[in-house]
Structure formats: structure tokens, C-alpha cells
Amino acid sequence: MSIVVTGATGHLGRLVVEQLLEKVPAEQVTAVVRTPEKAADLAERGVRVAVADYNAPETFDGLFAAGDKVLLVSGNEFDKGRVQQHRAVIDAAKAAGVALLAYTSAPGSLKASLADDHRGTEEALLASGLPYTLLRNGWYHENYTENLAPALEHRAVVHAAGAGRLSSASRADYAAAAVAVLTGEGHENKTYELGGDEAWGFAEFAAELSRQTGEEIVYRDVSVEEFQAVLTGAGLPEAFAAILAGVDASIEKGELVVDSGDLSRLTGRPTTPLAEAIRAGLKG
Secondary structure (H helix, E strand, O other): OOEEEOOOOOHHHHHHHHHHOOOOOHHHEEEEEOOHHHHHHHHHOOOEEEEOEOOEHHHHOOOOOOOOEEEEOOOOOOOOOHHHHHHHHHHHHHHHOOOEEEEEEOOOOOOOHHHHHHHHHHHHHHHHOOOEEEEEEOOEOHHHHOOOHHHHHHOEEEEOOOOOEEOOEOHHHHHHHHHHHHHOOOOOOEEEEEOOOOOEEHHHHHHHHHHHHOOOOEEEEOOHHHHHHHHHHOOOOHHHHHHHHHHHHHHHOOOOOOOOOHHHHHHOOOOOOHHHHHHHHHHO
8 A cells, every 4th residue: 555645746745745754664655746857866765756647647547556545736737627637646546446535625615716626626536436535725825935025125015815814824734734634544535624723914914024024014905907917027927817816806805714723633733823934935
């Protein structure tokens, strides 16, 4: 029996593999990657590295074995038909008779277009009849803390979320929840709504950034259309900018507040405070 992680060299997948290696022998872990060179360090540590691509379903043939526990990390190619990509993994997992397929989804409360592919994947997974776990991950701290340069340069945090709040947590927190499911028992056919312990708004984000830098940084609330223009002006593709602007509209409506407590319960510890993530982001 292996624990198999797809997208294993991505931001979240790699954290899951690293945390798995703290709990189980390396030979029990399979890292599924598109570019094996990026997983060379994992192979050196004894992890089995398998090469497969969401866009080539045949590459998943024979990859899984009966009894495996699989983490399907959602793809990030928004223009490639993500539900179809994910279905390649689901079909291969069903053919192999895996013991569990866990999927990194989005909060059930999120109505933005970003959630459409996740809902479609959930439907495909449930229709497959496989034992499943839905890990409905909320937003990541790192979505805001990994690129603080524009906010520091302009002394403004620019968003279109009004006074809306969100319950973000660190990628490492979400990775720990996935590891708890993959190494634990009793998670079959469960749905977990995952988010940080403390909800916050962008005015608080700007205030914390000001406190840590000693600079006066304000929250500049703009319209969804203005925010989309800011993002495209920064070089993001139009379609992706529209998705992110749509998420801000959802934040204003409270759709990214997740107060289930599932994340800290699964990991057995409080979630990472936003201030800690900002501190790490400033260190760069």
C-alpha cells in the first residue's frame, strides 16, 4: 500500500510529501510529477517518483494499486478543463481499486467561478463510487503574503472586498490536514470545510503590515472592475484576473469565512496566525 500524492512538486503537494516523510517510511510514499528532475531530491530520500500528466490520461494507467490512499491535488491550469484533467486520476484510481481518494477542493460556501471546477470534480468523484474525502481548502495566507512588494512600494493594499472577511490559513496547515487524512483512519466519505481559526479583513491586513514594517500602509478598496484592471496591468491574463476579482467579490459577501474548526481539529493544533505569515513574507 502506498500513499500517492499528485502534483507533488507544486507548492501544496511538496509540503504534503515533506510532512508525510515525518510520519511514514519513504518507500510508502509515491510522488506523482510531470517533471521528474524537480523531484530528484525526493527520489534520493527513497520516495517513489512516478511521471504522469493530468492532460494525458493514459499516463495514469497502472500507476495506482489496490489499497492505495491517493491525494488528488487540484490542477492550476484554468484554461485546460480541470474537471476533465481530474477525471483522469479518478478513473485510474477506480480501475485500481484504491482505498481512498482525497481531493483538495474549495469551501462549499464559495460561489465564485473559481469553485465551478471544484464542484464538477466533486460530482465526478462521488459518481465514481470510490471512498472519498473532500478537503475543501479555504484561501491560503500565501496568496497575499508571498508578493508584498507592490503593497510596500505603493504603501497600499488594493482589493475589491469591501469590509469582507476571510478565514485563511497557511499552506502548511492545509498540508497537515491532508497528511492527517492520508495517515489516519475513519475519513472515508467525509467532507471537511477547512479554514483558519481567525477571520480577518484587508484593513486588518494593512494594519498588520504597517505594524511590522513601521510604514503607513492603507487598505484601498476599489471596485471589482478596477481591481481586475490592476491585475491585468500587473501582467496577469485577462481570464485569470477575472477569476481573482470574482474571489474578492465573494470575500465581500462572506463566502470565504469558514468557521467549522475542521482544520485545527484535523491537525491537532491552532492554525498559523496571519501575522506569522506576513512576517515570513517580509523576510522573503
